[in-house]
Amino acid sequence: MRLDELLPILWTTVVIAVSTLIYAILMRVKLRHLPAIGIGAGTTYLIFALLDHFGWSLILSNAVAALAAAVYGEIMARLQKAPVSIYSIPSIIPLVPGGSLYYTMAALMNGDQAEFMSRGSDTLMIALGIAIGIISVSVIAVFLPRPGFKRR
Amino acid sequence: MGSVHNPVSERTSSRNWAPEPEKSVPGLDFTVDTDRMLSLAIQISAVMLESGAEIHRVEDTLTRICRAYGAEEVQAFSIPSLVAATITMPDGYHKTEIYRISAIANRYDVLENLNALSRRICADPIPLDELAEEVDKAKTPDRRPKWLILLCGIVAAAGFALFFGGDWRDALAALPVGALITLLDMTKPAKLHALAFTVLVSVAAGLLCILTAAVGLACHIDKVMIGGIMLLIPGLAFGTSIRELLCGDIIAGSLRMIQALLTAICIAAGFAVAIVIGGGWLL
Numbered sequence: 001m002r003l004d005e006l007l008p009i010l011w012t013t014v015v016i017a018v019s020t021l022i023y024a025i026l027m028r029v030k031l032r033h034l035p036a037i038g039i040g041a042g043t044t045y046l047i048f049a050l051l052d053h054f055g056w057s058l059i060l061s062n063a064v065a066a067l068a069a070a071v072y073g074e075i076m077a078r079l080q081k082a083p084v085s086i087y088s089i090p091s092i093i094p095l096v097p098g099g100s101l102y103y104t105m106a107a108l109m110n111g112d113q114a115e116f117m118s119r120g121s122d123t124l125m126i127a128l129g130i131a132i133g134i135i136s137v138s139v140i141a142v143f144l145p146r147p148g149f150k151r152r
Numbered sequence: 153m154g155s156v157h158n159p160v161s162e163r164t165s166s167r168n169w170a171p172e173p174e175k176s177v178p179g180l181d182f183t184v185d186t187d188r189m190l191s192l193a194i195q196i197s198a199v200m201l202e203s204g205a206e207i208h209r210v211e212d213t214l215t216r217i218c219r220a221y222g223a224e225e226v227q228a229f230s231i232p233s234l235v236a237a238t239i240t241m242p243d244g245y246h247k248t249e250i251y252r253i254s255a256i257a258n259r260y261d262v263l264e265n266l267n268a269l270s271r272r273i274c275a276d277p278i279p280l281d282e283l284a285e286e287v288d289k290a291k292t293p294d295r296r297p298k299w300l301i302l303l304c305g306i307v308a309a310a311g312f313a314l315f316f317g318g319d320w321r322d323a324l325a326a327l328p329v330g331a332l333i334t335l336l337d338m339t340k341p342a343k344l345h346a347l348a349f350t351v352l353v354s355v356a357a358g359l360l361c362i363l364t365a366a367v368g369l370a371c372h373i374d375k376v377m378i379g380g381i382m383l384l385i386p387g388l389a390f391g392t393s394i395r396e397l398l399c400g401d402i403i404a405g406s407l408r409m410i411q412a413l414l415t416a417i418c419i420a421a422g423f424a425v426a427i428v429i430g431g432g433w434l435l
Binding site: 012015016018019022023024025026027028029030081082083085086088089092093094096098099101102103104105106108109127130131134135138139 | 204205206209258259260261262263264267268271293294296300301304305307308311312314315316317334374377378381382383385387388390391392394395398399416419420423424427428
């Protein structure tokens with residue numbers, strides 16, 4: 001991988017990490033979690049962008065990135081004794097298909113059937129990929145003990 | 153009349169049913185008003201749900217708190233619009249309470265406070281008067297000045313426009329769009345239907361996007377619109393719904409997913425209306 005290919009990806013990573021961090025303030029996350037959320041979102045996007053760059057399919061690269069975000073969420077939640085959602089959900093923001101949802105809608109408005117189908121299936125693939133990633137972790141995590149609770 | 157066979161009253165009377173809810177619980181050095189305890193436990197879990205918790209966590213918290221305060225059996229049930237529980241005490245006294253949820257908004261600070269509180273009282277139950285005070289304290293969101301929230305909405309919209317491939321002028325054009333969406337969200341009347349509100353905000357934001365392009369600020373109107381859409385899109389609810397579906401909370405997960413899909417459709421419809429009104433010639 002050449003440096004001039006890597007630099008735009010790194011720049012976008014920084015942009016999305018900062019944007020997600022700011023979005024997390026809107027969701028009223030406690031300020032002490034913000035650095036961890038920025039790192040999580042950046043890592044998630046970097047994984048997605050690199051896999052995408054190396055030609056992985058949309059669904060697979062999103063699934064692996066979402067899986068990384070979910071694992072990160074579970075680990076951070078246990079370290080910080082905070083709910084998992086505080087870390088895992090914001091970390092997935094960089095993958096949310098806001099762009100392809102818009103282009104699907106725009107194609108529908110323009111009456112472009114072919115474009116609508118291709119953009120629509122992209123949106124579905126991304127959503128499905130994220131779902132697969134989250135699922136693989138949640139199914140396992142549910143059976144792990146929750147930290148901090150005494151068994152009674 | 154009068155001698156109607158009633159299996160329920162037979163069962164309760166044979167178990168020495170005590171009508172008063174005040175109980176002494178083994179292991180606790182204070183008596184527990186069971187009715188009040190259930191109300192508080194339901195209140196804690198319901199506010200967690202309102203703040204964006206998953207169903208699994210809501211039911212789990214409710215069960216653990218009631219157990220910690222001496223309930224022998226707890227039947228907790230929750231969907232995104234309801235929390236319900238029946239507790240049975242060791243002496244047979246039982247009580248049911250339901251709590252209707254009207255709106256869910258992400259307030260992760262409240263969620264975290266209540267989560268920490270529930271952990272603490274499950275390990276070491278405190279008297280109910282103290283618990284009520286603690287719940288009130290935990291329910292209060294951290295103080296965030298309004299201008300900070302507004303600023304965050306503005307910058308986030310610009311950041312997302314940049315992220316989806318816009319240039320600096322598109323990011324600049326996304327600033328007022330972010331401000332409009334955040335301002336409308338902050339001044340949302342409580343009675344207004346959530347989906348109708350989403351459509352209205354989307355139409356307004358879409359029109360503003362078109363305006364920024366019309367005055368020559370934005371070069372790529374699509375990027376500006378995406379910046380606004382990312383603020384509105386229910387990505388969080390969608391993620392939560394998938395987790396719930398796969399954890400076995402099928403009803404809760406599907407309700408939340410339908411809600412998320414409807415919201416996404418309303419956003420798309422709102423921006424579509426804006427494009428029709430504002431002139432399709434710009435696209």
